[in-house]
Amino acid sequence: MERTRAGVTLVELAVVLAVFTIVLASVLLMFTDLTRRSRIALGEVERYSELFRVDSLIQAELSKAGPNVERIALVRENEDGPAKGLRYMVSLPFVRGKVTKQFYIDDGRLFIWEKQAVQGDFPADSNADVVESLNDNVDIVFSSSSFDHVDLEFVSINGGSVSYSIVLSSPDGTRTHRSSVRLMNVK
Structure with missing residues (x-):
């Protein structure tokens, strides 16, 4: 009769530990990669x-500009710079x-100011679309x-x-998102 030994040999134990270590390492690497991708996605x-x-x-x-927008112009700090604001005149x-109202961005905040309209709020040339900032x-x-x-950055004004x-x-x-809004009741 043949005798079998009960227990585990050292070689079998080494193989089990090697497989366990490889599986554990691959699971940790997948978890690390998943965590990194999750942070990027978040x-x-x-x-x-x-x-x-x-x-x-x-x-x-x-969209709330109005009810009747009579004049509208881009606001630039200088001739060559981008338009950082939009000025429009409304009759109530x-x-x-x-x-006269002006919508603009300053230090990462959006602002709208308003004041009683006067002659100098818009350029004398009706074709000009650039006015200086007025604060x-x-x-x-x-x-x-x-x-x-x-x-x-305001890009253009076309037909309201x-x-x-x-x-x-x-x-x-940087990523640029372009959009537009239609102003109601532009004269």
Whole structure:
């Protein structure tokens, strides 16, 4: 009769430990990779969340421009620079006066100011679409919270439609989101 030994040999134990170590190492590597990719995806979601919050604020506030927009112009700091704001004149119903409003971004915050309209609010040349910034004697009627790594540039005004770009800065570069909003009742 043949005798069998009960127990585990040293070679069998070494093989089991080697397989266990390889499986454990591969599971840890997969977990590390999954964690890294999750962090990257979460960062993307946060950036796009900020982008869409800015875009929805712009859409909502400019859609409320009116009820009758008489003049509209881009606001630039200088002739060659990008347009960082949008100025428009509205006539309010049941009131004889007109109001000039300006929508702009400053230090990552969106602002709208308004004041009683005067002759110098817009350029004398009706074809000019560039006006200088005007920040004195105005009432801030809207101010957003600060948006990190966001810049806004108004691109053009065509037939009552305002085109703009939102630039998101991130460690892996910048992304540009282009959009437009149609202003109601533009004369």
